[in-house]
Amino acid sequence: MKTKDEVMEIIILNRQGMGIRAIARKLKISRNTVRKYLRNQILPSFKRRKQKLSKLDNYKSYIEERLRNSKNLKIPATAIYKEIKFLGYKGKTTILREYIHKIKKVIPEEIIRFETGPGEQMQVDWASFKKGKLSAFIAVMGYSRKAYVEFVENEKLETLLNCHKNAFEFFGGIPKNILYDNMKTVVIKRNAYGEKKHQLQKQFRDFAKHYGFIPQLCRPYRAQTKGKVERFISYLRHSFYNPLITKQDDIDISYLNYLTKIWLEKEANIRIHRTTKEKPQILFYKEQDHLLTLPFEYNYSIPEKFSNQEFLKNLQHPLSIYEKLTKEDAI
Numbered sequence: 001m002k003t004k005d006e007v008m009e010i011i012i013l014n015r016q017g018m019g020i021r022a023i024a025r026k027l028k029i030s031r032n033t034v035r036k037y038l039r040n041q042i043l044p045s046f047k048r049r050k051q052k053l054s055k056l057d058n059y060k061s062y063i064e065e066r067l068r069n070s071k072n073l074k075i076p077a078t079a080i081y082k083e084i085k086f087l088g089y090k091g092k093t094t095i096l097r098e099y100i101h102k103i104k105k106v107i108p109e110e111i112i113r114f115e116t117g118p119g120e121q122m123q124v125d126w127a128s129f130k131k132g133k134l135s136a137f138i139a140v141m142g143y144s145r146k147a148y149v150e151f152v153e154n155e156k157l158e159t160l161l162n163c164h165k166n167a168f169e170f171f172g173g174i175p176k177n178i179l180y181d182n183m184k185t186v187v188i189k190r191n192a193y194g195e196k197k198h199q200l201q202k203q204f205r206d207f208a209k210h211y212g213f214i215p216q217l218c219r220p221y222r223a224q225t226k227g228k229v230e231r232f233i234s235y236l237r238h239s240f241y242n243p244l245i246t247k248q249d250d251i252d253i254s255y256l257n258y259l260t261k262i263w264l265e266k267e268a269n270i271r272i273h274r275t276t277k278e279k280p281q282i283l284f285y286k287e288q289d290h291l292l293t294l295p296f297e298y299n300y301s302i303p304e305k306f307s308n309q310e311f312l313k314n315l316q317h318p319l320s321i322y323e324k325l326t327k328e329d330a331i
Contacts (some may be wrong), residue, residue, distance in 0.1 A: 010037050055091035055309040056099055059084040063096075064103055114227075116142040119290025121216075123229035124164075126155050127182070129241060134253070138165035138236065139228045141171065142179075144283035145273050147232050149264060151256050157185040161207050168211065171284075173291025177214045179226050187217060212292050233267070 006027070013023045020038070024031045056211050058321075063080060077097045081089075084096070121142035126135050135155050139148045148167040152159050160183070168174050182184045185201055191198035198217055200208070208215050218226045245251070269281045276283060 007037050010034055026031055054095065055089065056095050059089050060099065061086065062087070063099065067100070067103065078276060088128075114142075116177075117290070118143045118287040119173075119175055119292075121177045121179055122167075122171075123179045124225045125181065125226065125229045125233065127233045127236065129237075136233075136236065136241075137167070138229055138233055139163075139167040139171075140232050141175065141280075141284065141287060142289045144173070144280045145228060145232075145276060146269050146280040146284040146287070147264065149236060149237075149260050151253055153253065155185070155204060157201065160185050161204070164207070164211075168294055171291065172288060173294060174211050174213050175291060177216050178208075179216045179218055179229075181218055181226065184217060190217060211295060240268070243298065 009027065010023055013026065014020075014034075018026070020031050020034045022216070023034045027034075060256060062084060066075065066080060066083070077100050080095055080100065081093050098202070123140050123142060125138055127138055128135055129151075133153075135152050137148075137150045137152060137160070140146070147171045150163050150166055152163065182190070186204050187198050187200055189199040191197065200215060244256075244259065269284075270279050273280055274279065
């Protein structure tokens with residue numbers, strides 16, 4: 001039996017005017033064979049070879065679902081092997097590893113957006129520049145996406161608190177909650193007093209009480225929890241810092257912050273945001289009314305002669321938001 005290509009060639013040569021004898025001579029086949037395929041004028045049918053089933057086939061849907069729901073935590077192939085072996089898998093780990101490596105490239109990472117109401121949340125993070133010699137404090141309002149940026153030379157606690165104060169003044173108020181990752185200057189130990197009751201750094205805890213906001217920590221291994229500030233960091237780096245630094249390598253930090261302020265006002269906070277489809281500054285007009293009022297200047301050294309209760313009476317903010325505290329150190 002001739003292949004499809006060979007039969008097609010016989011038919012095409014004949015339609016081009018070539019006779020049976022000439023086709024047989026050209027293709028080095030018998031004239032009877034040429035007559036046979038020209039008589040039928042159809043291509044021969046071939047049975048499709050049955051695809052050999054893999055021992056893993058019956059477990060592929062389970063493996064895909066398992067990886068999808070892993071919440072970005074790494075699950076080794078050996079652990080999945082034990083699970084599917086319990087379900088009846090008879091194969092080896094080699095084809096399992098190959099399959100996991102293959103589908104990890106095509107299974108999209110699940111993205112969950114955490115939207116908050118006006119004035120409810122601000123996300124804060126550090127970004128490193130100049131190979132760690134320069135840092136940027138970034139604060140993004142959760143509802144409007146309006147951002148504040150300040151370049152500094154270190155990430156010490158005092159610097160962090162000063163950046164917070166400058167951000168509050170920039171926004172003209174204070175959000176009810178501020179979201180962080182595991183900054184050493186913010187948290188000493190996660191869940192120290194129970195689920196979501198973390199041991200905060202003492203001075204930072206006092207700072208939060210003074211300004212009236214509740215510190216929150218994002219879930220471990222879930223960068224999307226504070227995705228708003230993460231995405232802004234990328235935007236800051238590629239749309240502002242990199243283009244600027246390629247033109248002027250050595251730039252004074254004061255001048256850099258001056259240019260940053262202009263960029264925030266003239267570009268970053270008035271662009272159409274990709275998610276909200278609105279300008280951050282326009283949405284912020286609505287959000288600003290929901291912010292807490294700025295208190296008096298924070299004093300780093302709290303007088304020892306004041307008890308906690310006496311000192312807190314002097315604060316301008318109601319303390320109802322701290323009713324959830326079970327201990328003074330826990331939030």
